[in-house]
Amino acid sequence: MGVWMDISEVSKQTGIPSSALRYYEQKGLIASVREKGERRRYAATVLDQLALIALGQAAGLALDDIRSMLSPYGPPNIDRQLLAAKADEIDALIKHLKAMRNGLRHAAACPAPSHVECPSFQKLLKAAASGALEKRWGKTKLHAPRK
Amino acid sequence: MGVWMDISEVSKQTGIPSSALRYYEQKGLIASVREKGERRRYAATVLDQLALIALGQAAGLALDDIRSMLSPYGPPNIDRQLLAAKADEIDALIKHLKAMRNGLRHAAACPAPSHVECPSFQKLLKAAASGALEKRWGKTKLHAPRK
């Protein structure tokens, strides 16, 4: 690994498929250099940037949001407010998830939630129904395939 | 509200748009009756079923998974194993989210994570990069619009 890495090297080191790398570049999140020929060459800093992208994604930010923190050349200018806000959101989410988890555990253990005889189950249903954690939080895929 | 409700009534009571109700029916999650005419009529039990759907969604289940717990006629047969597994997943997710939140808070407060000088930030990046919480957990939209 010299000063410049080619796309497959970056892909190998990060686990991010090259198609995604091109996509990120096209979206303006990362940059590449074409020294000679038409192939991309990446500076080592791209690894930090990709890590930051992963961080943002894990925090639930959209790529467009992340881009604004990622002045593709030079160091990132992190939007601390946004991060703090996201932290708060995550906090709230954690609360709801805890409730869900408790509810699920109860539902899994309670012998009689067949037609909603169990008051706890009722409560769970209500909690879930109250759009507390608005709409599906997505395909979490805790053990997802990144083929 | 008598024994049968029409689609707009159900929609009103649950907040679920009628288009979604038709979609659920098409997917085999709920059932309707056509007494006369070609309009749908829903039994009161559909409300419980919809609550269960909301619960499942909040727990991160796909509609296809939910359907299997939702024998559209008669009481639901809840898959306790699946629920328990989901609870475990959520637990793991909570752990990661806590790490993320701490990391984000730090990143938002730390004065110098410009080019990754801060070791804590480094750690955060690593944690995020390690596909711990595999791929975006989606558009959580903590305060989403259900227009």
Next chain:
DNA sequence: CATTGACTTGAAGTTGACTTCAACTTCTAG
């Protein structure tokens, strides 16, 4: 009886983050 508003259908569109494809071009090893 006619208008209006709610309902019906199947099909197509939406969103975000990618992936896949076809058709080339370019490196690299032999």
Next chain:
DNA sequence: CTAGAAGTTGAAGTCAACTTCAAGTCAATG
């Protein structure tokens, strides 16, 4: 020099859970 691996492009496809649309049906009201 030449094959074949790896890179390039723009465009199109994918996935889930819906929404939107067009065109037609039905029911209640004046």
